Amino acid sequence: MANEFTNVDAEQLKHCWTQRRLSRDPLDLSGVWRYREILPFIDYRQHTPITLREGNTPLLEAPHAATYAGLERVEFKHQGYNPTASFKDNGMTVGVTKAAALGMKRVACVSTGNTSASMAAYAAAAGMQAIIFIPHGNIAYGKLAQALEYGAVTLQIKANFDQILSLVRQVAERLKIYLLNSINPFRIEGQKTIAVELLDQRAWKVPDWIVVPGGNLGNISALGKALRELRALGMIENCPRLVVVQAECSAPFEELFTRGIGALKPVEKPETLATAIRIGDPVSWPKALQEVTDSTGVVEKVTEQEIADAKAIIGRCGIGCEPASAATLAGIRRLVEKGTISKKEDVVAILTGHVLKDPDFVHGYHTTGLRAPNGEFINSRFGNKPVVMPNDVEEIEAFLRQSTR
Numbered sequence: 557m558a559n560e561f562t563n564v565d566a567e568q569l570k571h572c573w574t575q576r577r578l579s580r581d582p583l584d585l586s587g588v589w590r591y592r593e594i595l596p597f598i599d600y601r602q603h604t605p606i607t608l609r610e611g612n613t614p615l616l617e618a619p620h621a622a623t624y625a626g627l628e629r630v631e632f633k634h635q636g637y638n639p640t641a642s643f644k645d646n647g648m649t650v651g652v653t654k655a656a657a658l659g660m661k662r663v664a665c666v667s668t669g670n671t672s673a674s675m676a677a678y679a680a681a682a683g684m685q686a687i688i689f690i691p692h693g694n695i696a697y698g699k700l701a702q703a704l705e706y707g708a709v710t711l712q713i714k715a716n717f718d719q720i721l722s723l724v725r726q727v728a729e730r731l732k733i734y735l736l737n738s739i740n741p742f743r744i745e746g747q748k749t750i751a752v753e754l755l756d757q758r759a760w761k762v763p764d765w766i767v768v769p770g771g772n773l774g775n776i777s778a779l780g781k782a783l784r785e786l787r788a789l790g791m792i793e794n795c796p797r798l799v800v801v802q803a804e805c806s807a808p809f810e811e812l813f814t815r816g817i818g819a820l821k822p823v824e825k826p827e828t829l830a831t832a833i834r835i836g837d838p839v840s841w842p843k844a845l846q847e848v849t850d851s852t853g854v855v856e857k858v859t860e861q862e863i864a865d866a867k868a869i870i871g872r873c874g875i876g877c878e879p880a881s882a883a884t885l886a887g888i889r890r891l892v893e894k895g896t897i898s899k900k901e902d903v904v905a906i907l908t909g910h911v912l913k914d915p916d917f918v919h920g921y922h923t924t925g926l927r928a929p930n931g932e933f934i935n936s937r938f939g940n941k942p943v944v945m946p947n948d949v950e951e952i953e954a955f956l957r958q959s960t961r
């Protein structure tokens with residue numbers, strides 16, 4: 557990989573990427589394609605990328621969340637600010653662009669979540685047909701709603717995830733449909749730009765730690781690859797330590813990391829309310845293990861209660877995110893408690909999706925109706941219930957005088 561970059565001057569490239577922020581070219585306005593030098597597999601004279609102005613996501617200070625985790629400060633790189641409100645857009649713009657360059661007219665994936673929402677949007681923008689396969693009776697309505705709105709053909713199949721995956725592979729081959737599942741290498745390439753933009757925003761100051769939630773482990777693989785490439789380019793001198801956080805009952809990667817040897821043992825029935833990381837057999841575990849180990853990073857797991865509380869704290873910062881994203885703050889809190897991360901260290905967490913992706917979770921937590929998959933109620937420690945009041949100025953005044961934050 558480094559060979560493609562041997563003639564590139566690191567300082568020149570940094571300057572070029574900064575200058576592109578002043579441009580009106582749609583490619584320069586994209587927080588993915590602005591960094592196209594690290595996406596060298598598209599012939600830009602022949603093919604115009606399919607962009608919806610993805611990336612360009614903010615790096616946000618969150619003092620209240622830092623205090624909660626026991627840190628002096630923490631920053632959130634919020635990928636929920638993307639066009640379809642998750643980091644999947646960083647990869648999908650590249651995956652769909654590649655499909656278009658190959659002359660494909662149809663793209664497909666198996667997903668009930670953010671992948672299908674993102675694929676549907678980019679396929680629509682490219683004038684392609686999006687085909688989404690979902691397991692029957694296992695539908696996440698919030699995210700599926702986006703896919704329907706963007707015009708994706710949605711097929712509900714009476715079979716489990718693995719059976720559907722094998723079915724989709726056969727159909728894709730017969731009908732020349734391009735598959736955009738999480739092993740698609742171009743999606744991973746696009747997701748590299750999350751790390752690049754993050755460092756660009758920090759004027760190339762490398763944090764001590766970068767923390768991500770882990771499901772299929774594509775995002776951590778992309779992050780590690782990006783950092784290695786930036787180092788090969790001479791754009792950074794050292795790499796941050798990488799942390800993956802999983803939900804307690806969907807944590808095969810944490811189990812493998814703790815065991816320290818052998819292969820990943822899939823979790824038969826993964827469970828968590830953080831549906832984006834409810835994955836029992838993550839495809840990208842070998843790459844992910846390599847990246848975490850090489851960075852002298854760690855893998856942590858957190859409970860449903862910890863995820864829910866961390867999410868409410870992120871909300872109180874005025875930021876908000878979906879449950880999977882909040883696993884990062886919960887994981888940081890544990891690692892500070894254990895002494896793995898120290899109070900003064902420079903920590904960036906990637907918030908992967910928007911708070912409105914899962915409004916049922918939010919409403920449940922704040923009105924004390926949220927149940928964990930094991931049936932137990934989640935304690936709404938930071939709950940914020942609506943208050944029923946009579947139509948009476950005096951009573952409302954009295955209530956508001958005594959309610960101070």
Ligand SMILES: *Cc1c(COP(=O)(O)O)cnc(C)c1O
Binds near residue numbers: 642769
């Ligand atoms: C896809 C997704 C994840 C998990 O990312 P992986 O690359 O599968 O590890 C986490 N959070 C959100 C919101 C997601 O959409």
